[in-house]
Amino acid sequence: VNTAILDPGYAPISMSGVNCCYLAQGETQSRGADFEINGSLTRDWNVFAGYTYNENEYKKGFTTSGAAFMPQTPRHLFKLWTTYKLPNRFDQWELGLGVNAQSKTYVQGTVITYDLGTGTALGSAPYSFTQGGYTLLSARVQYEINDHWSAALNLTNITDKTYYQTVGTSAWANWYGAPRGYMVTMRGKF
Numbered sequence: 444v445n446t447a448i449l450d451p452g453y454a455p456i457s458m459s460g461v462n463c464c465y466l467a468q469g470e471t472q473s474r475g476a477d478f479e480i481n482g483s484l485t486r487d488w489n490v491f492a493g494y495t496y497n498e499n500e501y502k503k504g505f506t507t508s509g510a511a512f513m514p515q516t517p518r519h520l521f522k523l524w525t526t527y528k529l530p531n532r533f534d535q536w537e538l539g540l541g542v543n544a545q546s547k548t549y550v551q552g553t554v555i556t557y558d559l560g561t562g563t564a565l566g567s568a569p570y571s572f573t574q575g576g577y578t579l580l581s582a583r584v585q586y587e588i589n590d591h592w593s594a595a596l597n598l599t600n601i602t603d604k605t606y607y608q609t610v611g612t613s614a615w616a617n618w619y620g621a622p623r624g625y626m627v628t629m630r631g632k633f
Contacts, residue, residue: 446471448504469504471512473497487528495520515610517545517576526583539583549573554613572617574607579620592631599624 446469453464475497483489496519499512524541528534551571555564580602585595600623608620 445469446504470502471499472502473499473512487530489526491522491524493520493522514549514551517548519544519546519576521545524581535587537583537585537587539581539585541581541583542578543581544576544578546576547573548607548610550610550612552612570613572607572610574610577604577606579604579606591633592629595628595630597624597626597628599626 445467447465447467448469450464450466475495477493477495479491479493481489481491497516498518499516501507501510501512521544522542524539526537526539529536529538549572551569553567553569556566556568557564579600582598582601583595585593587593600621603623604620605622606620607617609616609618611617
């Protein structure tokens with residue numbers, strides 16, 4: 444409730460429809476659920492899982508009623524991480540595996556087109572960017588050197604998936620996600 448909508452009493456101040464005045468008469472709705480669970484399946488096996496569902500839409504006061512309000516937000520987001528400490532003579536080793544998956548995101552709108560020579564506005568053109576759903580895999584190997592020191596190797600985006608972490612407009616906020624990454628850490632506790 445009270446989402447800003449363009450005031451029809453004022454003419455747009457540019458060809459893109461940018462307006463100086465808005466009314467608090469629109470309505471949008473976002474609803475969903477967020478679940479997380481974590482714990483130990485055995486003494487040496489830990490699991491974390493999470494799922495988020497988000498549905499959002501324009502409700503009233505907009506010409507796009509029923510359309511997604513924030514399509515840059517994935518409708519489905521799933522996370523799973525598990526670690527397992529190896530038994531017996533290999534008990535200094537701990538292995539981990541993670542999965543992050545999300546549904547598609549998109550953005551669409553219009554952009555002003557210009558004559559590059561004169562800088563004169565020519566009109567407007569629609570744009571639409573979509574990032575399909577994707578899954579990222581991560582892994583971790585840790586070795587306990589002694590009671591005080593451990594070393595670990597973390598791998599992210601193992602398959603080196605190219606994807607947009609966020610989608611924005613035709614001019615900005617289209618950010619690539621991190622490529623495959625490696626990190627070695629040494630941890631001490633006293």
